[in-house]
Amino acid sequence: MNKRVVITGMGIYSCIGKNPDEVRDSLYVGRSGIILDPVRKEMGYRSGLTGFVERPALKGMLDRRSRIMLPEQGEYAYMATVQALEQAKLDEDYINEHEIGILYGNDSSAKPVIDATDIMREKKDNMLIGSASVFQTLNSTITMNLSTIFKLRGVNFTISAACASGSHAIGLGYHFIKTGLQDCIITGGAQEINCYSMATFDALSAFSIHEENPQTASRPFDRSRDGLIPSGGGATIVLESLESAIKRGATILGEVIGYGFSSNGEHISNPTVSGPVRSLQMAMKDAGMNTADIDYINAHATSTPAGDTSEAKALYTVFGEGTVPVSSTKSMTGHECWMAGASEIVYSLLMMHHGFIAPNINFEHPDEDSVKLNIVKTTAEKDINVFLSNSFGFGGTNSSLIVRKWSK
Template identity: 60%
Template sequence: MEKRVVITGMGIWSCLGITLDSVRDALYTGKSGIIFSQERKDAGFRSALCANIEHPDLKPYISRNLRQFMPEEAQYAYMATRNALEHAKLDQSYIDEHEVGIIYGNDSAVESTMHSLDNFREYKDTSACGSGSIFQSMNSTVTMNLACLFHLRGINLTSSAACASGSQAVGLAYLLIKNGLQDCIICGGAQEANMYSVAAFDGIQSFSIRENEPTKASRPFDANRDGLVPGGGAATLVVESYEHAIKRGAPILAEIVSWGFSGNGDHISTPNIAGPARSLELCLKNGNVRTKNIGYVNAHATSTRIGDSREALAISQIFGDYKVPVTSTKSQTGHEMWMAGASELIYSILMMKNDFIAGNINFENPDEDTSCLNIIPETKETHFDMFLSNSFGFGGTNSTIIIKNI
């Protein structure tokens, strides 16, 4: 018998804030987390725009000998997970006595890899890499660190699926719990925010060059969009079966209704319409959800010309005459990449629980393709009980999740 899957805790480390309350307020007021970085400009970036993310201090929580295994993204993920576990009322004594798993999205460890190999090349000695370098430089660095730090004995898995990584981590957790293979899984996504991690993106001119207006640079769906803005941080959700949550007296925030996924089977970087549309279609079908049940769509839209256009056409194709409200929170955060699929679930849940839709800031004029959508440009106070969130990534990997209020 399939089990209901619920979300009982959330934690966030974002350019919009590092607590749920601060992030909720930032969403409501339309705050942008985007800044101009002189460091990036001096280093040779074509675009020096990025998200402004606070660096965490782990010294009060983790010893120095354990911190050496943790790159930037694992540090963000640790803080987000601490907060999510507290929110879910899931303490260490309970974790020690039960099987709790972790599935986390991460698809790079660029800075730590670069530093260790730079040391090797400079000193011509492999020991110069450092004893923690191998653990910092693997894509699975987040799950291996968090599993050890929190003593997690359930599934231990990294989802590396480009910008769908965080969403697929949540989707996989949903699937395992739904089918009775796990009772409780910590899941989410993390993204390193250092300049080295996105230098190659800048090199292929993926980023907006609206440097004189940092807060207006990320403008999903707008006719004058000229590229994305890189972000980062981490987002953690505690996901468990409804029965497990009730049994331990956990606060239930929302229920995961369905997960849909697809591959484009096409170009490695240029998206099509059919792949995203198939992901949406399967998510609705798998959850037996009618389009008119969806009160809000959190779009993947990253502020790129082709990506936004293709997604707009895919959403329009699936929703037809029903003009569901659509926004992209990336207008405020920039593109949080491996983290985005998880963080955008948290942003949308915060909206749903507080009866508003955060405006798609900087949306002033649609183009021929994006005009088919009902894009909400300013914060709108409204009630909705179910939303759909899209995440699409390089290689044509697509993930769609539907969540409902409880």
């Protein structure tokens, strides 16, 4: 069974906007969401740079019990999911009558673990931790909370695959629907942005230290890049079988036509070229596409010297020199980690629907590898019929997704 899989809803809560309209405007003008956080510097971070994401006010939207179960990233995921369900026109009655699933990317829940541990160390009484803490601390916190809040009765689990988590969640949702196991799945990714969640990354000297001008610090593919900037938020995509979407009369935003994945099988943190090449080739084969069919690539490119180089080489290997337009929205958002693979599908869908390619801001001087790519420096008006989005993560996990503009 090979069902067609379409997108009927999307939601986004990020450092460049709290909803699709705000995010679209930021993408179009190349607006950065990066700030310098003094709290991180006080804590001893090497780099205080971060994407700034405002915590949502959920009082009045959710009952108290639901609110205290949600960690920070769960709040972002909830906001994005409310938007996506509204756009997909999946109301409470429909959800109650149908088997809707959830597959969400998340690979940490640092602050609740630290908060609980601090109480134990100080008070020596675990009864003071509170009954909600356990539901915040687990990696599966988002799927367990959202499935309860929205009363979902389909597939329900979390994908933890480092910075490819959100992309793999969408890819797995695509396969569950394509093979007829589900008709509709809420997918996406979320990332906490509190100061505790990124300390271990900073300990690797992975972050940029261009603190004098935060908005120019994220420089994917640029020769002067010196590291990524951590960021976060939540992004939700509603996937649905074509039959289900048509039967409901849903508005179709796009069609997922390709998913490729691979493992580098080498160093736990150093990237390779061959792993991403296999992921890209699998996605292209799955989609039945030639390289000339891809109108835009949203690169993983996080602004690290090694990572951007390996991806540039992989893209050159598969697509050749200077053909497909490429940009990394991380130049504006920073690296949204577990969320990035999902948010970048939202960003690319917004570009597709509004006929433009967002710029790879801060790209001034290519290196020997990025000079071979067609990197978009300023906003370009373009009809996008098919886009590809890459996501790669620690442990050598790779994911590539291909989405086509909807046509009957």
